[in-house]
Amino acid sequence: MTENSELRIAVIGAGPAGVYSSDIFLRQLRKIGGDMGLGDKARIDLFEKLPVPFGLVRYGVAPDHPSIKFIADALEKTLDNPDIHLYCDVEFGRDLTLEDLLERYDAVLFATGAVEDKxxxxxxxxxxxxxxxxxxxxxxxxxxxxxxxxxxxxxxxxxxxxxxxxxxxxxxxxxxxxxxxxxxxxxxxxxxxxxxxxxxxxxxxxxxxxxxxxxxxxxxxxxxxxxxxxxxxxxxxxxxxxxxxxxxxxxxxxxxxxxxxxxxxxxxxxxxxxxxxxxxxxxxxxxxxxxxxxxxxxxxxxxxxxxxxxxxxxxxxxxxxxxxxxxxxxxxxxxxxxxxGYKPAAAPGIAYDGRRTTLANSEGRILTEASENGSVRPRLYSTGWAKRGPVGLIGSTKSDALAIVTHMLEDLAAAADGGRIAPDRDPESVDRLLADRGVTPIDFAGWKRIDAFERSEGAREGREHKKVIDPDRMRELARS
Known part of the structure; x- marks a missing residue:
C-alpha cells in the first residue's frame, strides 16, 4: 500500500458519540482489519461546528456533575492520537457539503447531537x-x-x-x-x-x-x-x-x-x-x-x-x-x-425521521427516506442520538459506537479496492478546500491552548477551570 492508502473516515460531531466511535474504529481496525482485507491503518477527520470539542459533556450536562471531568479527560486522551485529526469551527452543510466529504472519505459517520427541545x-x-x-x-x-x-x-x-x-x-x-x-x-x-x-x-x-x-x-x-x-x-x-x-x-x-x-x-x-x-x-x-x-x-x-x-x-x-x-x-x-426530551439535529442532505426524531437509518446505516421504502445509502452512517434518539446516558454511546463500527468495517470489506472508495486520497485535500473557502479550523493544539487559558483563569480564583464562553475569544486563544 502507498503512503496515502490508509482508510479515510469523516466523523461529523466531536461529542462523546463521535470521539468514542473514532477510537473504537481505530482499535477494531488494528484488531481485525488485516483479516478483513482492510489493513490496519486509517485517518479519521473529526469535524465539529463549535470552536471546541466534547459536545454534550461540555455543553449538555450540568456543571456540578463530578463525573464529567473524568469523561472529558478520557475524551481528550482519545483525541491526542496522530490518526485522529480535529477540525473544530467547521460546520457541515455550511463549510463542507456531503459531496465534498464523499469525494475525500471512504465513509462518513454522523454523530450529531441535539440542540432543540421537543x-x-x-x-x-x-x-x-x-x-x-x-x-x-x-x-x-x-x-x-x-x-x-x-x-x-x-x-x-x-x-x-x-x-x-x-x-x-x-x-x-x-x-x-x-x-x-x-x-x-x-x-x-x-x-x-x-x-x-x-x-x-x-x-x-x-x-x-x-x-x-x-x-x-x-x-x-x-x-x-x-x-x-x-x-x-x-x-x-x-x-x-x-x-x-x-x-x-x-x-x-x-x-x-x-x-x-x-x-x-x-x-x-x-x-x-x-x-x-x-x-x-x-x-x-x-x-x-x-x-x-x-x-x-x-x-x-x-x-x-x-x-x-x-x-x-x-x-x-x-x-x-x-x-x-x-x-x-x-x-x-x-x-x-x-x-x-430533546430533538436531535437534522443534517443537510440526510433524510430525517420525524417520528423517531433521528436521522433516517436502519441499525445506523443512513437511509434514502424515513419509511419502509427507504433504502440504504452507501458509505453513510449514524451513531449516538443521531441514530437512536435522545435516550440513554453518555456511556450508552460506547455500545452504539461498537455496533456501527462493525457495520462500517463489514461494508468497507465488501467494497472494491479494500474499501478505498473515495477518489481523492490526498490527506491535505480537505485543508486546501477549507482554506479556499476562507475557513480556518481549530485543531487539537488550538483546543489545548483554550483549555490552558481556562485552567489559568480558574487558578486565579482557586478553581480548577473557568469556561471561556465567547466564540471569538476562543478563536483568538486557539490561534495565538
Missing part, C-alpha cells in the same frame, strides 16, 4: 415565563451562541420531567451560587445570574410513579446535598403495592433508583421534623417539592404571563401504564421549565 403538548406554552430545558442548559453551560443572561425573577417555579435533564434543571434553579462556583467551571455571567435568582420554591412534576421515574442514582445523590434546600415529598407517592415493588426489583438500575428515592423520603421527613432544615441541619431558605403521579395539563396565565400550572393526579400500574383520575389542582408558579 414541544410540550399542553395549552399555555406561549406564555411569558415558559422555557425549554435546552435553552436554559445552554445558558448555565456557557454555550458559545447561547443566551448570556437569564430571567430568574420568579419566586415559585415548576419543572416538568421525570428524567435526568429535568433533575439537572431543577437542581441548578435551587443552587447556592457561591457553592456552585467553588465546585465548577461556571463563567461569571452564570454565577451572577444564579446569585440573583429569586426562586424560593420549586415543584418537580413527574407524570408517573416513584418506580417509573428515569433518574440515575447519581442525580438523586446530588439532589440530597443542596445547601439551604429543604426536600418535601408526598407520603402517598411512596405507597407502592407489592406488584410494583416486585416489578421494580427485576431491573438493577430501577431497584437502585427506588431505594435512593426512599432514602430521600426519609431525609425529607427528617428535614421537616428538625424544623425545615437542609441536609446539614441548617435553616433552609428554599423548598424543593417532588410530585410523582402528577401530570401537567395546562399552564395558566394572567396578563400574558405564567401564574400557575394546572395538574391532574394520575395512577401508575406496575407495568408503567398511567391512568388519569380527573382530580385537578393549580400550583401557583411564575415560571415553567419543561424537560420532556
Amino acid at each position: 414541544p410540550l403538548p399542553i395549552p399555555g406554552t406561549e406564555l411569558e415565563g415558559v422555557y425549554g430545558a435546552a435553552r436554559f442548559v445552554e445558558w448555565y453551560d456557557g454555550y458559545p451562541t447561547g443566551a448570556r443572561q437569564w430571567p430568574l425573577d420568579a419566586e415559585s417555579v415548576a419543572v416538568i420531567g421525570g428524567g435526568n435533564v429535568a433533575m439537572d434543571v431543577a437542581r441548578e434553579l435551587m443552587r447556592d451560587a457561591d457553592d456552585l462556583k467553588s465546585r465548577t467551571d461556571i463563567p461569571d455571567n452564570v454565577y451572577e445570574g444564579i446569585k440573583a435568582n429569586k426562586a424560593r420554591e420549586l415543584h418537580l412534576l413527574i407524570r408517573r410513579g416513584v418506580a417509573q421515574a428515569k433518574f440515575s442514582v447519581q442525580e438523586l445523590r446530588e439532589l440530597e446535598k443542596l445547601p439551604g434546600v429543604q426536600l418535601i415529598i408526598d407520603e402517598d407517592d411512596f405507597d407502592l403495592d407489592d406488584e410494583t415493588v416486585e416489578a421494580a426489583g427485576r431491573d438493577k438500575l430501577t431497584r437502585q433508583m427506588v431505594e435512593e428515592l426512599f432514602a430521600i423520603r426519609e431525609m425529607a421527613e427528617d428535614m421537616e421534623d428538625d424544623g425545615d432544615v437542609d441536609f446539614e441541619g441548617n435553616p433552609a431558605d428554599r423548598k424543593y417539592f417532588l410530585h410523582f403521579n402528577t401530570a401537567p395539563v395546562e399552564i395558566v396565565g394572567k396578563d400574558g404571563a405564567v401564574c400557575a400550572i394546572r395538574v391532574e393526579r394520575t395512577v401508575t400500574r406496575a407495568d408503567g401504564t398511567m391512568t388519569r383520575t380527573g382530580e385537578f389542582r393549580d400550583i401557583p408558579v411564575q415560571a415553567v421549565y419543561h424537560a420532556v
Whole structure:
C-alpha cells in the first residue's frame, strides 16, 4: 500500500458519540482489519461546528456533575492520537457539503447531537415565563451562541420531567451560587445570574410513579446535598403495592433508583421534623417539592404571563401504564421549565425521521427516506442520538459506537479496492478546500491552548477551570 492508502473516515460531531466511535474504529481496525482485507491503518477527520470539542459533556450536562471531568479527560486522551485529526469551527452543510466529504472519505459517520427541545403538548406554552430545558442548559453551560443572561425573577417555579435533564434543571434553579462556583467551571455571567435568582420554591412534576421515574442514582445523590434546600415529598407517592415493588426489583438500575428515592423520603421527613432544615441541619431558605403521579395539563396565565400550572393526579400500574383520575389542582408558579426530551439535529442532505426524531437509518446505516421504502445509502452512517434518539446516558454511546463500527468495517470489506472508495486520497485535500473557502479550523493544539487559558483563569480564583464562553475569544486563544 502507498503512503496515502490508509482508510479515510469523516466523523461529523466531536461529542462523546463521535470521539468514542473514532477510537473504537481505530482499535477494531488494528484488531481485525488485516483479516478483513482492510489493513490496519486509517485517518479519521473529526469535524465539529463549535470552536471546541466534547459536545454534550461540555455543553449538555450540568456543571456540578463530578463525573464529567473524568469523561472529558478520557475524551481528550482519545483525541491526542496522530490518526485522529480535529477540525473544530467547521460546520457541515455550511463549510463542507456531503459531496465534498464523499469525494475525500471512504465513509462518513454522523454523530450529531441535539440542540432543540421537543414541544410540550399542553395549552399555555406561549406564555411569558415558559422555557425549554435546552435553552436554559445552554445558558448555565456557557454555550458559545447561547443566551448570556437569564430571567430568574420568579419566586415559585415548576419543572416538568421525570428524567435526568429535568433533575439537572431543577437542581441548578435551587443552587447556592457561591457553592456552585467553588465546585465548577461556571463563567461569571452564570454565577451572577444564579446569585440573583429569586426562586424560593420549586415543584418537580413527574407524570408517573416513584418506580417509573428515569433518574440515575447519581442525580438523586446530588439532589440530597443542596445547601439551604429543604426536600418535601408526598407520603402517598411512596405507597407502592407489592406488584410494583416486585416489578421494580427485576431491573438493577430501577431497584437502585427506588431505594435512593426512599432514602430521600426519609431525609425529607427528617428535614421537616428538625424544623425545615437542609441536609446539614441548617435553616433552609428554599423548598424543593417532588410530585410523582402528577401530570401537567395546562399552564395558566394572567396578563400574558405564567401564574400557575394546572395538574391532574394520575395512577401508575406496575407495568408503567398511567391512568388519569380527573382530580385537578393549580400550583401557583411564575415560571415553567419543561424537560420532556430533546430533538436531535437534522443534517443537510440526510433524510430525517420525524417520528423517531433521528436521522433516517436502519441499525445506523443512513437511509434514502424515513419509511419502509427507504433504502440504504452507501458509505453513510449514524451513531449516538443521531441514530437512536435522545435516550440513554453518555456511556450508552460506547455500545452504539461498537455496533456501527462493525457495520462500517463489514461494508468497507465488501467494497472494491479494500474499501478505498473515495477518489481523492490526498490527506491535505480537505485543508486546501477549507482554506479556499476562507475557513480556518481549530485543531487539537488550538483546543489545548483554550483549555490552558481556562485552567489559568480558574487558578486565579482557586478553581480548577473557568469556561471561556465567547466564540471569538476562543478563536483568538486557539490561534495565538
